[in-house]
Amino acid sequence: MPLTPEFRAFVSDLFACIGPVGFKRAFGLDAIIAEGVMVGFLLESRIHLRTDPETRPLYEAEGGQPFTFMKGKELIVTSYLTMPERLYDDPDELAIWARRALEAALQSPTAVKRRAKQAKAASRKGSKRMEEPAQQRKAAKRSVAKDRKPGKVRSRSERSSGRGRRS
Secondary structure (H helix, E strand, O other), X not given: OOOOHHHHHHHHHHOHHHOOOEEEEEOOEEEEEEOOEEEEEEEOOEEEEEOOOOOHHHHHXXXXXXXXXXXXXXXXXXXXXXXXXXXXXXXXXXXXXXXXXXXXXXXXXXXXXXHHHHHHHHHHHHHHHHHHHHHHHHHHHHHHHHHOOOOOOOOHHHHHHOOOOOO
16 A cells, blocks of 8 residues: 555654655565665555664664565565664654664665666766767768768869869
């Protein structure tokens, strides 16, 4: 079930401490996106946040449950755990946990690969721009050379007297 505008506004307010957040559908869930990475998602009105090996024990100590799913016959346990209930009423503490979730998302292998790929594409695009003027000059020279017609070169006297003109 898609998020209501009111619930989106509520979640946006909760996570305003990490900057503007957006939402998109991912895996049939509503993902919370900040700085281009998935910080968490909503499932049945519960927020699951991204963890890493350092922060996961903090969630588990507070009763956080991992998001799991079946892939074929294999149970997949993700790095997203339910956010502790107490954080809904403690914006200062939520800010700390939200920043940790954002940092974990930014350091995830997927996010690191994506940023490297984008940087590589941007550098290629920049180098192509630098190459463009040289390529344009070469193309202009080729078109001028194409426009020249091979033929007899007339002497100065032939040009002035009109002799040797082609008809």
